[in-house]
Structures are given as structure tokens and as C-alpha cells.
Amino acid sequence: MESLIVHPKDQKQLNAVKAILKALDVSFKRELSSPYNPEFVAKIKRGEKAAQAGKSVKVDVENLWK
Numbered sequence: 001m002e003s004l005i006v007h008p009k010d011q012k013q014l015n016a017v018k019a020i021l022k023a024l025d026v027s028f029k030r031e032l033s034s035p036y037n038p039e040f041v042a043k044i045k046r047g048e049k050a051a052q053a054g055k056s057v058k059v060d061v062e063n064l065w066k
Helices: 011-023 038-052
Strands: none
């Protein structure tokens, strides 16, 4: 059988599509997607944890270009 990928513009359209599919007894599954690369997200999270643990460097803005 053929699969369709639907890109609703907002929550209202998403709710309408879900309601139609349920009314027609069409099975569907939800997949959450992120515009960010998973490796990039992991690096950011590691950096946040390191900063919370005190493993960060403070830069004095006044002396940044000296």
C-alpha cells in the first residue's frame, strides 16, 4: 500500500487531518521531527551540562580583542 506524508501548516490543520483519518478508520502514526541535526543537539546538551558543572571559561568582553 502507498504511504502519504502530510505537512500541516498549523495545529488547526493537524487536528483536522487527524479527525478525517480517524473518521475514515485510516491508521496513522505520529513522528516528531526536529530541524536540528541530532549530533549538534547532543553537543549543545553536553556543553550545557559542562557549564552547570562549572567546567566553563568566562571571557571578559572588554579584553576580547586585545
